[in-house]
Amino acid sequence: MAAGAEAMDGAAPMLPVRCRVASAQAEGADVATLTLEPVAGALSGGAxxxxxxxxxxxxxxxxxxxxGHDEAGRPMHTIRAVGATTRALTAMExxxxxxxxxxxxxxxxxxxxxxxxxxxxxxxxxxxPLRPAILAAAAQPGAVSVVHGARSPDTLLYAGxxxxxAAEGTPVYLTVDHAAPGWTGRVGTVIGCLPPALAGHDPAAVSAFLCGPEVMMRATAQALSDAGVPPDRIWLSMERNMKCGIGLCGHCQYGPDFICRDGPVLRYDRIAARLTLREI
Ligand SMILES: Cc1cc2nc3c(=O)[nH]c(=O)nc-3n(C[C@H](O)[C@H](O)[C@H](O)COP(=O)(O)OP(=O)(O)OC[C@H]3O[C@@H](n4cnc5c(N)ncnc54)[C@H](O)[C@@H]3O)c2cc1C
Known part of the structure; x- marks a missing residue:
């Protein structure tokens, strides 16, 4: 197996770098965060x-x-077990x-x-996927607000x-589909959090990063756009079944784009029409 730096500089993008799990943190019943380090060589950072x-x-x-990346610059990945590969990854220690x-x-x-x-x-x-963007933006006080919706209070991600x-001054708006005993917060979709999150801001000067189920992103982008947030200031992270990851195999084709190469982060005004089509 080639050393990390060799494979990560683009010379061999199909060649996996051998890594070791430095730490594994459970984030709930079927979700875990793995912090990784190369067995040999170095990994490139990633944005x-x-x-x-x-x-x-x-x-x-x-x-x-x-x-994210930890203090030592090691990459972190948060994974939900939905099939054979992700079950194996989330079970790693x-x-x-x-x-x-x-x-x-x-x-x-x-x-x-x-x-x-x-x-x-x-x-x-x-x-x-939004966590590292939030951390980067929060370096400037008051620059970012966070809206997070989950199925139930116990599935809110990164609760701590x-x-x-929130304690450091970043406005955080939480909502759940189904409340549980002790939950006194909002119940409903993230759309209900948008008016309080936008209050006090000129929507024309707001940018939005959206990540979640496609139906949620489509409705949120539409609601933000209706509220005056410019469509060319809204970005979505799209998901499609992925194989090669480098724009060759076509598995993740989304209209004229390959999600692996042209995405996953795409600007709303470029894909708004496609978002209304079924099974694309
Ligand atoms: C750009 C990109 C970024 C991603 N980032 C993350 C991430 O940070 N964390 C993460 O956990 N996953 C992420 N995913 C999704 C992840 O790639 C898939 O869950 C994974 O490929 C499933 O592989 P598998 O072999 O475990 O399951 P498969 O056998 O491929 O799928 C098992 C079942 O789960 C369904 N399924 C697949 N993906 C999902 C999903 N995301 N949610 C619910 N059901 C699903 C399939 O339709 C199938 O029915 C991302 C996907 C893309 C394209």
Whole structure:
């Protein structure tokens, strides 16, 4: 197996770099965050919004977004077990080995939002790809608000971190589909959080990053646009079944775009018409 730096500089994008799980953190019943380090060589950083292809040896590869980097610069990925590959990845403990190709794809345009208010809207696990963008934007006080919707209070992602962000002054709006005993917060979709999140901001000066189920992103982008947020200031992270990750195989084709190469982060005004089509 080639050393990390060799494979990660684009010379061999189909060649996984052998990595080790440095730490594995359960985030709920079927979700875990893995912090990874190369067994040899170095990994390239990767920008917020980009993804890696993680390979559970002998089982399969899955596209998994970067959910951040730890203090040592090691990449973190938050994974939900939905099938064989993601079940194997979420079951890994510290010391387990896996392959990593990437980072691939487009990132959130965080640096372009200077002087604007950023609204990060996450449905479920969609908070994972948004996390590094939120952390980057929050370096400037008052620059970002967070909206997070989950199925139930116990499936809110990064609950401790959400509280910490709120305590540090980042407005955080939470909502759940189904309440549970003790829950006194909002119940309903993230759309209900948009009016309070936009209050006090000129919508023309707001940018929005959306990540979650497609139906949630479509409705949120429409609602934000109706409220006056410019469609060319709204970005969505799209998901499609992915194989090569480098724009060759066509598995993730989305109209004229390949999600792996031209996405996953795409601007709303470019894809608004496509979002209304079924089964594209
Ligand atoms: C750009 C990109 C970024 C992604 N980032 C993440 C991430 O950060 N964390 C993460 O957990 N997943 C992420 N995914 C989804 C992840 O790639 C898939 O869940 C994974 O490929 C499933 O592989 P599998 O072999 O475990 O299951 P499969 O056997 O491929 O699928 C099992 C079943 O789950 C369904 N399924 C597939 N994906 C999902 C899903 N996302 N949610 C619910 N059901 C699904 C399938 O339709 C199938 O019925 C991302 C996908 C893309 C394209």
């Amino acid at each position: 917020p919004g980009q993804f890696n292809m993680l390979y559970a040896f002998g089982i399969g590869e899955a596209a998994i977004s970067l959910s 510290a010391g387990a080995e896996l392959g990593l190709r990437g980072p691939f794809g487009t990132g959130w345009p965080v640096a372009d939002q200077a002087g604007r208010h950023l609204l990060a809207v996450a449905g479920g696990l969609g908070l994972a 971190e959400l509280s910490a962000w």
